[in-house]
Amino acid sequence: MVAGRSVLEVASDAIDGGATAIQLRDKNVSTRTLVEEGRALRELTRKRGVLLIVNDHIDVALAIEADGAHVGQDDMPAELARKLLGPNRILGISAGSLDEAVAAIMAGADYLGVGPIYATRGKADAGEPVGLSLISEIARRYTTPLVAIGGITAENAGEVIQAGATGIAVITAVVNAEDVSLAAHQLARAITV
Amino acid sequence: MVAGRSVLEVASDAIDGGATAIQLRDKNVSTRTLVEEGRALRELTRKRGVLLIVNDHIDVALAIEADGAHVGQDDMPAELARKLLGPNRILGISAGSLDEAVAAIMAGADYLGVGPIYATRGKADAGEPVGLSLISEIARRYTTPLVAIGGITAENAGEVIQAGATGIAVITAVVNAEDVSLAAHQLARAITV
Ligand code: NI
Numbered sequence: 392m393v394a395g396r397s398v399l400e401v402a403s404d405a406i407d408g409g410a411t412a413i414q415l416r417d418k419n420v421s422t423r424t425l426v427e428e429g430r431a432l433r434e435l436t437r438k439r440g441v442l443l444i445v446n447d448h449i450d451v452a453l454a455i456e457a458d459g460a461h462v463g464q465d466d467m468p469a470e471l472a473r474k475l476l477g478p479n480r481i482l483g484i485s486a487g488s489l490d491e492a493v494a495a496i497m498a499g500a501d502y503l504g505v506g507p508i509y510a511t512r513g514k515a516d517a518g519e520p521v522g523l524s525l526i527s528e529i530a531r532r533y534t535t536p537l538v539a540i541g542g543i544t545a546e547n548a549g550e551v552i553q554a555g556a557t558g559i560a561v562i563t564a565v566v567n568a569e570d571v572s573l574a575a576h577q578l579a580r581a582i583t584v
Numbered sequence: 585m586v587a588g589r590s591v592l593e594v595a596s597d598a599i600d601g602g603a604t605a606i607q608l609r610d611k612n613v614s615t616r617t618l619v620e621e622g623r624a625l626r627e628l629t630r631k632r633g634v635l636l637i638v639n640d641h642i643d644v645a646l647a648i649e650a651d652g653a654h655v656g657q658d659d660m661p662a663e664l665a666r667k668l669l670g671p672n673r674i675l676g677i678s679a680g681s682l683d684e685a686v687a688a689i690m691a692g693a694d695y696l697g698v699g700p701i702y703a704t705r706g707k708a709d710a711g712e713p714v715g716l717s718l719i720s721e722i723a724r725r726y727t728t729p730l731v732a733i734g735g736i737t738a739e740n741a742g743e744v745i746q747a748g749a750t751g752i753a754v755i756t757a758v759v760n761a762e763d764v765s766l767a768a769h770q771l772a773r774a775i776t777v
Contacts, residue, residue: 421658421659422640422641422655422658422659422660423657423658423659423660423661424658426660426661426664447615448615448641448643449643450641450642450643450646450660450668451660453643453668454660454661454664454667454668462615464616465614465615465616465617466614466615466616467615467616467619467643467644467647468616468619468647471619471647474647475643475646475647
């Protein structure tokens with residue numbers, strides 16, 4: 392449950408609003424619950440034609456046949472994550488610096504989660520904002536898709552894309568919105584050039 | 585760290601005292617830390633010829649090439665755990681009732697963790713003690729090895745084995761002991777008939 396709504400409802404509304412990928416991320420539930428949520432999201436995302444990515448838990452990603460997994464710097468090391476996932480599933484890796492970005496690309500990342508771009512209250516462990524400069528810096532050097540994360544809203548999403556991000560990931564802006572679908576719509580409109 | 589000692593020190597002392605398997609179980613650390621602890625334990629357990637089992641995290645078990653994984657009723661469902669582990673790694677499943685024991689055996693458990701036998705302070709989520717009768721009940725019907733867990737000490741270990749357990753698993757009695765090796769020795773002596 393997120394703010395009184397089920398994970399499935401929020402995901403469904405976000406897809407209505409234009410989300411093209413859903414990330415299952417829940418640090419506070421048992422693996423059993425994560426698998427159950429993941430199975431429900433797998434059914435939904437398959438039906439709606441959007442990607443499903445599981446955060447941290449490669450085992451859950453494999454168990455529910457997700458499209459891929461995302462690992463942060465405190466999660467499974469990237470090389471091991473790639474080995475467990477195999478070559479065909481999507482591996483996303485968080486990068487909060489150019490060094491981390493280079494290491495992630497070398498380890499076989501299919502995309503990078505770059506951030507936090509702005510200050511955020513969505514993740515307690517998110518660290519200091521890295522700003523738009525990191526996005527531009529990586530985009531100048533590499534072709535790996537960059538998903539910007541951290542404090543992104545309909546107001547600033549445009550400049551994030553202009554800086555070189557391929558897409559944006561949002562937690563707080565959509566999940567805590569009164570109208571999830573509308574919030575996602577506004578974000579989708581903001582990044583459509 | 586457990587009570588000021590590293591996971592590796594405690595495991596090494598427990599092996600000195602006669603432990604034949606080490607279970608990596610740490611609910612409060614990142615996956616990255618779990619992998620690092622697991623790699624160190626893998627090296628130790630290989631050198632000392634004892635089994636290494638990872639609790640809950642099948643991905644970590646595979647990543648560090650553990651001998652197997654253990655899942656509880658709140659972890660990865662047993663059928664999925666078996667599928668991810670493959671046929672050759674050890675799958676242990678917790679059972680706190682005869683129904684759970686039967687389901688676990690049907691799902692392909694290589695051993696059952698049965699308990700909590702006695703009241704315990706080692707796990708906050710351990711539930712009501714099931715006593716020795718569950719061990720006897722399962723042992724009468726099945727040949728699957730039964731590892732008794734929960735409140736087992738050098739004083740009561742003998743009767744647990746007599747009831748039909750193949751072995752015992754201890755957290756509190758060894759990890760919190762002043763002398764881990766001695767505590768493990770006393771337990772090992774208690775269950776040697
Ligand atoms: Ni996990």
